[in-house]
Amino acid sequence: xxxxxxxxxxxxxxxxxxxxxxxxxxxxxxxxxxxxxxxxxxxxxxxxxxxxxxxxxxxxxxxxxxxxxxxxxxxxxxxxxxxxxxxxxxxxxxxxxxxxxxxxxxxxxxxxxxxxxxxxxxxxxxxxxxxxxxxxxxxxxxxxxxxxxxxxxxxxxxxxxxxxxxxxxxxxxxxxxxxxxxxxxxxxxxxxxxxxxxxxxxxxxxxxxxxxxxxxxxxxxxxxxxxxxxxxxxxxxxxxxxxxxxxxxxxxxxxxxxxxxxxxxxxxxxxxxxxxxxxxxxxxxxxxxxxxxxxxxxxxxxxxxxxxxxxxxxxxxxxxxxxxxxxxxxxxxxxxxxxxxxxxxxxxxxxxxxxxxxxxxxxxxxxxxxxxxxxxxxxxxxxxxxxxxxxxxxxxxxxxxxxxx
Amino acid sequence: xxxxxxxxxxxxxxxxxxxxxxxxxxxxxxxxxxxxxxxxxxxxxxxxxxxxxxxxxxxxxxxx
Numbered sequence: 001x002x003x004x005x006x007x008x009x010x011x012x013x014x015x016x017x018x019x020x021x022x023x024x025x026x027x028x029x030x031x032x033x034x035x036x037x038x039x040x041x042x043x044x045x046x047x048x049x050x051x052x053x054x055x056x057x058x059x060x061x062x063x064x065x066x067x068x069x070x071x072x073x074x075x076x077x078x079x080x081x082x083x084x085x086x087x088x089x090x091x092x093x094x095x096x097x098x099x100x101x102x103x104x105x106x107x108x109x110x111x112x113x114x115x116x117x118x119x120x121x122x123x124x125x126x127x128x129x130x131x132x133x134x135x136x137x138x139x140x141x142x143x144x145x146x147x148x149x150x151x152x153x154x155x156x157x158x159x160x161x162x163x164x165x166x167x168x169x170x171x172x173x174x175x176x177x178x179x180x181x182x183x184x185x186x187x188x189x190x191x192x193x194x195x196x197x198x199x200x201x202x203x204x205x206x207x208x209x210x211x212x213x214x215x216x217x218x219x220x221x222x223x224x225x226x227x228x229x230x231x232x233x234x235x236x237x238x239x240x241x242x243x244x245x246x247x248x249x250x251x252x253x254x255x256x257x258x259x260x261x262x263x264x265x266x267x268x269x270x271x272x273x274x275x276x277x278x279x280x281x282x283x284x285x286x287x288x289x290x291x292x293x294x295x296x297x298x299x300x301x302x303x304x305x306x307x308x309x310x311x312x313x314x315x316x317x318x319x320x321x322x323x324x325x326x327x328x329x330x331x332x333x334x335x336x337x338x339x340x341x342x343x344x345x346x347x348x349x350x351x352x353x354x355x356x357x358x359x360x361x362x363x364x365x366x367x368x369x370x371x372x373x374x375x376x377x378x379x380x381x382x383x384x385x386x387x388x389x390x391x392x393x394x395x396x397x398x399x400x401x402x403x404x405x
Numbered sequence: 406x407x408x409x410x411x412x413x414x415x416x417x418x419x420x421x422x423x424x425x426x427x428x429x430x431x432x433x434x435x436x437x438x439x440x441x442x443x444x445x446x447x448x449x450x451x452x453x454x455x456x457x458x459x460x461x462x463x464x465x466x467x468x469x
Contacts, residue, residue, distance in 0.1 A: 024457055047460075047462060049460070049461070050461075297460040298458070298460045301459075301460060305457065305458075325418060325420070327416055336417070336418075379417060379422075383419055383422070
């Protein structure tokens with residue numbers, strides 16, 4: 001294959017963590033051409049994890065979520081197009097059309113348009129919130145005052161963090177989850193049950209094995225919810241946290257393969273000259289030998305870097321084979337995990353004790369160690385398992401070793 | 406190059422320690438600690454990588 005000429009114009013669609021990381025990487029790698037960074041929101045790139053934590057509790061002003069100073073961004077010398085979303089892609093013409101009608105030509109494109117909250121039919125009712133962007137967070141924060149009643153729908157990581165933040169503000173919180181144990185599919189039954197108890201210990205009214213059947217609205221505003229088990233719960237506000245969907249509607253008809261994300265090869269390439277990174281990208285992870293889409297903050301930065309490097313040097317492209325990492329802050333505890341925890345066959349506590357809230361759990365998928373999760377442990381205790389996961393360590397060997405008691 | 410860290414923003418991910426173990430460490434709570442805030446030129450690429458990977462924008466580099 002003849003090497004394609006080096007790109008002169010790179011367009012990055014999406015100005016959050018992955019897009020920013022890609023833009024910075026291009027410059028750090030010496031790319032001197034035009035970089036256009038397109039963002040739907042008007043804000044300079046900001047960080048999302050604090051939205052369900054410090055921004056919601058009021059510990060941080062919104063400005064503290066800025067990922068870079070205006071000066072840092074100026075130094076990058078990028079063409080920043082904020083407040084207008086990428087609306088269409090033509091790979092044949094190599095143009096991205098923005099919502100305001102502008103066409104931007106590119107030699108190479110990185111799609112980093114992220115995800116949006118999955119909605120329920122009654123999401124339009126005033127008082128029913130979702131949480132994805134800064135405006136959502138500030139809107140919800142304003143409502144969270146002592147004694148108000150908040151129903152959180154969905155006890156995934158986001159719902160759990162919002163419940164936790166709201167309790168610090170003395171909000172009455174009910175957390176509704178259809179599964180019998182929250183997060184069991186992700187972190188396992190025992191860890192899920194531990195997190196459920198943590199919610200109860202902090203005054204969250206946890207309703208498991210049931211879901212919201214209907215919403216009650218009085219004079220144009222939510223007044224409560226009715227659960228599928230018949231219970232009625234009064235509410236001043238409702239947060240819907242039932243997962244996310246990739247922002248790929250603008251790519252329909254572009255010829256890119258879309259299947260719960262932009263489908264990429266192991267190099268984050270979706271088509272010639274087109275890459276994807278962050279929450280929106282579903283790429284082939286060669287270690288876990290599966291198509292993966294990861295909605296974790298660290299993945300956005302790592303994948304933005306990888307996409308930018310492979311874009312600049314397609315002939316020496318390196319597969320993107322990260323060991324995923326996530327953290328979650330709930331009721332003063334930090335949960336941290338490496339690897340592929342979801343979909344495991346076995347979870348085993350190897351250090352500490354769930355009863356005292358400090359423990360480390362390893363996860364087996366097939367014959368292989370695929371994940372490790374810790375609560376309340378020093379970082380080095382968890383980090384040493386990262387290398388074993390990266391090496392695809394054999395579970396049987398590990399668990400008969402003295403490493404695991 | 407001078408390395409500055411905003412410890413109260415640190416989320417204890419340890420990404421910096423993986424990228425530049427001679428310059429960053431974590432305390433028992435996982436919070437970033439700098440081992441060397443004036444790293445030698447040979448470490449600069451790793452330190453820039455660490456700053457870029459940090460999921461909480463904790464690390465700033467004064468390139469002088």
